[in-house]
Every structure is written in C-alpha cells, then in structure tokens.
Amino acid sequence: MKIVLVVLALLLVIATALPLLRFDQWWIRVFDFPRAQITIAGLALLALYLYFWKARRVYESVVLALLVLAVGYQAVKMFPYTVLMPKQVLAAESRSDDTDLSLLVANVLMENRDSEAFLDVVREYDPDVIMAVETDEWWEEALRTLEQRYPHTLKSPLGNTYGMLVYSRLEMIDPEIRFILKDSIPSMHLQAVLPSSDRVFMHFLHPDPPNPKYATETTERDAELLIVGREVEKRDKPTIIAGDFNDVAWSYTTNLFQKTSGLLDPRVGRGMYSTFNAKNPLLRWQLDHVFHSDHFKLVRMERGPAWGSDHFPIFIELSLESGAEAEAEQEEPDTNRTEGEKVDEKIEDGKEHKDE
Template sequence: MLSTAIAIFATLLLGITILARLPFHWWWIRCCEFPRLQIAFLAIFALLLTPLADGSLRWLAILSGLATLVIQACYILPWTRFWPVQVQRYEPGHDERCVRLLVANVLTPNRNAEGLIALVHQHEPDIVLTLESDDWWGQQLDSALASQWPHAVRIPQDNLYGMHLFSRLPLASTQVERLIQDDIPSISTEVTLSCGETIRLYAVHPRPPAPNESKESLWRDAELLLIGKRIHEDPVATLVAGDLNDVAWSRTTRLFCRVSGMLDPRRGRGMFSTFHAQYPLLRWPLDHVFSSEHFTLRDMRRLPGFGSDHFPILTTLCYRPSRADEHETPEANHDERHEARATIREGMEREQES
C-alpha cells in the first residue's frame, strides 16, 4: 500500500508538470504553471520516500520524481543566481538617468494605507503604481502623495482592477486604455527623466485565469501580447510594470518577452516572489517590471508587506542606451508571432466566460 501511494504521488507530480506544458488557455491548465518551485520541492520529497517503495513501483516513483525535478528546474533556474543576468548592472555616476518605480497591489479591502504610504516616503520612488485601488485608496494616496508626486493618473474602480499612478517626473501623451476588456484598464504614458530624456511606461493588471474570475487565460494573454506587439512595432525605451496575474516563467510571459524584446531584471538575480504575502510556502512572482534593452539595473527588492496579499516591489533602472548591445534581447520567431497575433485576435473577438 505504501509503495503504491509513493508511486501515485510521484506520478501525479509528473502529470501536473506535463499538464502545464500544454498550449491551452483553460484556467486549470495555466494555473499548473504557477507553483513550479513548490512542485520541485515535492518531487525531492517523493524521491526521498522512494527507498520505502518496492520493486517496479520504486522505479516508477524514481523516474517520475527525477523527470519532474529536471523539467521544473529548467523553468526555475533562470530566476536564480545560478543563471547569467539578463539586464546588466548599472555604472555609478548616472543618477539623473535613473528611474525608481514602486509597484504595489494594495488589495482593495485592505485599509492599511498608512503602511504603504510609509514605504513610499521611506524609499522615495520617482513613480508609484498601485493596483486594485478604489475611491477610498485614491483619496488616501492623493492626500499623502499629491504634493510631492504631482503628476498623476487616477482610475478608481471597485472591481479589483482600479489603478493609480503618481509620479515626480513629468508625464506626457498619457492614455488610459481598455485594450481587451471594458472593465480592465491599462495606462500608457511618456515619462521625462531628470536628464531630459523621455521613456515610455505601460502599467497593466489583466484578469487572471481562476474559477471566480475567468475560465480561460485568453483575455489576460491577449492583453499582454497586444502590449508586446506594440512595443515591437515602436521599439523606443520602454518599461512595463504591474501585476500580470502570471508568473515570470509561464508560457505567456516568456512569449510576451520574445514578442516585445523586453528583458526581465530578475533573471539571474532571484524570483522576488510577491504573492501570496500571508502564505510563505505558496509564493510566486506575480508583480513584474520589464525593461527594454536601453536600461541597466541599479537595484531591485521586495518590500515589507502592509496588509495586502501582495508585497510591493521596488525597482531602479537607469536609461543607458549606449549599453544596449550588452544585452541579449529575446526575439520571437515566425510561428511565435503568428501565435501572438492569433491570441490577440481571438481575445478581441470572444466574450469572456466567467
């Protein structure tokens, strides 16, 4: 009986691992991409149990556990210090070219605005992006930040997809768009750095694939890939920030990076897992900052929690186009661009089934 249980456990982990690789939008498949680190540790645990199994069941458990561990490691390792960095380290002496960005999903029912505001004043970011911020959150942030961060974009909503952007740096050509779904906003704006150069910033928070949100990831995927397509077609210095409701190693996020040519500053540095703040054993990187090849990384850190289910993330990037050639920019092939276009088209044409 014990041998059978160990074999079933190891085989189940392998089944979940294989399921995550299937190219379908159903939420229960896409969600298998999230806990790769947890599944890898469970595979190690299964391997440790294999001496208790007998005969052919032992070998089935060993092979399943090893296969699971190898596949998961291939996805996880780029977001560890065992991998080369993707965004190069900045050179001191170019502070006027740097932009410090704080991204925080506040969790709408959370009312500890003082905790987040204290973090903002402690770290003095140039730009503050909040997600899930409703009217109440907007009022708290306005009263505390508007004087020092006077350039703002306010999209209060009570459906968990509100968004506020506060900036010390001037904004221009700002657009609030609802790219795929009418109740999901995003922000596109130009930001003028202290050195006088202008960069573009996209702020996003697409709907996740989950039973209480959406049966499929199609609309999330379409929004991310549409932004990626825009970046590819107009390859200026660009940052993309927000809660993507997707992990860094997912099929969609990796395709987004290849379609857009954007770089992930976490690669080679760590996962910086931001969700779930209350459950240490169930965490993965949902909140992201991506940069084009025009930037180098000065600093990236996960900040302490303030009552939300997400930790804030603070990233400082420096605009250094002269070092663009030092980066290996990801690039999509013909089939991947076709897949992206097809996903965007289907996301625009189909109505969401919740």
C-alpha cells in the same frame, strides 16, 4: 505506503505535464504557478522512494523515472531565476539623478485599509513613479496626500479589484487610460520625462487571473499582454512595462510576451522576487513584474516589506544609459517564426473572445 507514494508521484507528474498543453482553461494554466512547490514536494517523494523501496516492480520504476523527469523539468524552468544564471540586465556602473528612474509597483489588496503602512513604504523608497493596483475610491482618497510630492497622476479607481492609480513626480506626456479587451479592466500608458529631458514610455497592466471567479480561461489575459508587447516591439525607445500580470515569469505566455516585446527581465540571474502570497510563505510566486528595454541598466531592485497587502511591493531603480553601449552589451530576446505565429493567434483569439 507504496501505493500512496505512487499516487502522489503521479499527481506531481500530471501537475507538471498539464501546462505543456496549450489550452487556456484556468485549471490547466494555474499549474504554471507552483513550480517551486512541485519541485520541493517531488524531491521529498524521491527521497521516500529511495528510502522505502529496495526492490521495485516495473511500474514503480516507471513512476520513479517520470518523477525524476518532472522534478528536473521544473528545476530547468526555474533555473534562470537563480544566481547561477548569467544576468540578463547588467548592473549600472555609474548613476545620475538626471537619467535614473525609480518605480514602485504595489498591489494594495482592495479590502485592505492600512493606507498609512503603504505610505510608509512609499516614504522608505521615495520612487519617481508609483503604480498601485486594486485601488478603489477609498484608496484614491487615502493616497491623495501623495499628490503634494507626486503632482502628475493618472487615475482609474474601481471597486472591482482592477482599479489603478499612477503617481509621478516626473512630467507625464500623453497619459492615456485604455481598456484593451475588457471595459472593466484599465491599463495605463504614458511617457515620463526625466530631468535629462529623455522620455521613457511606460505601460502598466493588471489583467484577469486564471481563476473561476474572475476568468475561466486565460485567453484575454494572454492577449492583453501580447497586444502591448507587440505595440512596443519595433519602438526602439526607452520603455518599461510593469504591473500585476496575474502570471509568472516562467510561463509560456510571459515568455512569449518577453520575446515579442524584446524587453529584458532584471530578475534573470538575480532571483525570483516572488511577490504573492505575502501572507502564505508556502504558496508564493512572482505575480508582479517589471520588464524594460535594453536602454537601461540596473541600479537596484528589491522586493519590499510585507505591510498589510497579500502582495509584496517591487521597487526598481534603472539607469538610462547614453549612446548604444547598453543596447550592445545586453541581448534582447526575440521570437522565431513559429512563436510569432502563435502570438498572432493568441491576440486574435483574445479579440474574438472579447466580442463573444
């Protein structure tokens, strides 16, 4: 029994330590994801350690200490996504139909064919803008009824699980489909015009996951996120970046992206809002994200219901604040010199990887 516990504890320590290596191989980066699962397993192992072992050998004590460090590290990384952390985005004190913007982000699971269930979700939340990913030609046809209420669209349906459809009842300015690093992976970029005539820059992304089936390295995924982050870095205009990032909020890359872009995460101080896997409660983490500039405060954010996809949808409603009040009250993140150099390096690596 002792040797089994030692081996299991060492495996959890290794799983915790691997993401600290700044390598892009998928089998390393994938350990960014299951922090909650590693923490729970680690706590269970700690309890077994304390229950079974009254006297320990030196190596057993060393393994126990490493396990405590691993569990503590995982807890620290998850702590911002608990209600114990101060909120990064403040709650809106008032709201106005003229300056509020609501968004529904949903990965539909391409082979899923229950479009009516998804339309029920849309009807329930009635968002201003809908972003749907993993949408092929079948989904484009099935969702065409949305165009009665959402006349402004931007579409790139694809049969490779990277199709994307955007529907808006707000006017779109300069809508653009870009293929940032891969000709098979689109991203959507536009300005949405609020009833107040204010414009909001919106960027929708869905890069490769760290998975040997799709990408054996995360080089291009990381670079795509950081390229868009750099694009909005000096804008100082109302901005939202959302999508299925195929990365978690507490990863090194997403942390760099947030600092580079200067955008805020409304989940900080509120919860994890884990969206994947909707079909497996034991393996669940955040893959779908909404980041926004400090021009906004939060009206409401919800993880939507399970409806047939392997992702839960995310709904968010934001209030565009007048003047500089929200910007003064909400501190935007920023990179230091070392982090800025790392961003440059990762972007350059992604571009070189594209050319190979």
